[in-house]
Amino acid sequence: MSEASQSLAWSFSRAFAIASNTFREAVRMKLFLAMTTLAICSLASSFFFREFNFGSSELKFITDFGFGGMSVFGSALAVIVSAQLFYGEIEHRTAMTLLAKPIHRSEFVLGKFMGAWSTVLCFLAMLTLCLIAALWWRETSLMAEYPDSFQSGRIVQYGSLLGFAFAQALRIGILCSVVILFSTYASSSLFAMVMGVLIWIVGQLQHIATEAWGAVDSWILKGIYAFVSYALPNLHLFDVGEGAALGENLSLVLYAKLAAYALLYGTFYLAIASASFNRREL
Amino acid sequence: MGHSTWRSQALASIDVSSNRRIIPFALLGALILGAVLAPLDRSIRLELGQGSEVESLRRLDSQFGQGLSVAILGGYRSVAANLVWLAKNENWEQRDFGGTLAKIALATSIDPRPEMFWLNGSRIIANDMPAWEVGDPNTDILFQSPEGRAIVQDFGKRALAFLEGSRPYHARNSDILLEEGMIYWRKLEDLEAASQRILEATRGENPPYHAFRLYGEILTRMGRKEEALRFLESHYLTLPDNSYDAMKVVVADRIRALREELESKAN
């Protein structure tokens, strides 16, 4: 039998086995519990402001706290969990036992990504449910208290809340894939986390680089801004919050575009991560 | 720590030895991907109305330095703006002109996206500040004396200047255009400018039903009753039957009244 015919077929099932084991490990991490608790407390704290405003302003504040929690805590969780779950396997040498099995390294990379991402999706889902419950309850009580202000019915677009959560899930998918890429050649999880945070910040500000690089005179600055605007994903695109909950409904086409954007970047980073990890010596 | 030891430790934190050949390909791939996705990026930004932020950052930088700009451009940007807006209430209660204006400006600088900041901010400037200027016992003079009307007009102009700052983010926002129209109408008594703004509001994004009724009304006030009638008749045809906000009955009554008035005039 030739060597070419004796190759191991790539299996999504093996990647999924790694993903589900990774997820089980991740939701047991104290960090996951801490972040979820912090985010829900942050949401609950928004109720403290009810005495100052009522109507759409108060509902906006509750929404903003919820969105902020999803964005900030979700991103932090994505960076830390991805780095720890991936690099932790290498650090504890469980990766050696795993990779001594008949699996492709790219299956390992994809499995780790899916496990980390699904962990943060779990967090996003919990926070979204809490936010919807909080808004529904508060809006109902406001409608009873100030019926004239709600003649046209409820003003919160609950469907759009789900849209925002979806957009955050996509953004976090990109972040997870970036952190896993850095983890494939990091010798410590700290390096991967630091790089993940850097990409998070620069990705959020990338749209400013895009606007700014045409406006500066210095060629060095132009080069830097141009590089940042092309080489890094624009994570700010996924901040659909303002348009979502209390304003107009965003189109399904927009969400499809965001999904395509995230899919392409995520696939690119995971492909590079697989190539990098294939060359890593354990 | 010696330089060589520090360098060894830094290098030890990454293991690029086996990946050096990948790095240039990865960077090139990232640049190509970014270039390919640039049109999609622009299309999404356009649809979301994510306008220019460079200018707002410059304003913030000049006041507070770049650290704040970076700090606020994260997921809690809206929260930061909300907290500033809430803090403004204390200045408002104390009728502190400078403090109130500064916090309104800061809130809209941190996060220019919520229309609520612009609308309520302009209303504070146009409606509340004239009363602060003359004091509560003397608010009657705002409408009865030339000096009072001058104060109202002055704050009206300031409110319009404030709303001008919303243009990059809310160019076609009907509520903001309507607000400008009402300031021109009620504060500056400039019906021509008011009618233009209110007409723009009816053509903006998600125009409220009352914008159309207001345009009909202002045309009537300006003596352009035939035009008002035609406008309201065409607007009436678009109204749903089961919407409270549409006030179809009220519009119908207004059309009837205009027709009767014009017919009696003709006769």
Next chain:
Amino acid sequence: MTPAIAIDNLTKDFRIPGAKQRLRAVESLSLTIEQGGIYGLLGPNGSGKSTTIKIVLGLLSPSSGDCRVFDLPSSNPAARKRVGYLPEAPYFQRFLTGRELLQYFGRLSGLSRERLHERIDSLLARVGLEDAGDRRIGAYSKGMLQRIGMAQALIGDPELLILDEPTAGVDPVGAADIATLIMGLKEEGKTILLCSHLLSQVEAICDRVAIMGKGRLLREGTIESLTRDAGDGALRIEGLASGARAEIEALAVERGGEVVRSSKSLEDLFLELARSDGEETEQ
């Protein structure tokens, strides 16, 4: 028959971060491990054993030379379908039960759910953990960890088993059980590559042994051939009845010889080689 492992002129260098020179961990190693039997791989710390094992498992790539497992390049994941590996001091996720761990590794080895179920039951019984399969691994003792490690190495019914210090930290009774298990696997026709510092154990169960030092192969052969005293005219006579033995001793003394009752153990040989290799390096 295709050798289980065929290593040809293998060299492995590691880059040292921040330094120009490289560390040579394995140098010009050539080794063939035929199918069937227990093969011992010995060497002091830093001799290149672990590096060699990692290359066999595809966890490292050679700097030069070739390494094949059942005639497939060791870097080919398909080669590992027929290999099971027990690492030194195995570490597994503590929240998993023994059964769940085996299910996990079984899925990675490509076993179907039905086959996995019966295989897990039989393996747990074989390694003596049938009563502990539903207990979390975090509650396992050292010996139990080694046993579950053996079980996961066997989950795919591999033809080649690579065991790195399988009895490290295990009490003598547990070590004896593991040795019995290994012998049982040999009788099933499996090939076992055993890395151990317990030379007495290696001497007891291995058929062939390779001794490495500073990345090079120092000696290789059967236990018997390695431990036989060479060049000093010593004779070793086995199988004599006690009466005949006494006659031989008397004859030797009569002819002017001296009877010296000794044989070089594997440990003696190992220490001799390790020390002489160290002295050569110093010179």
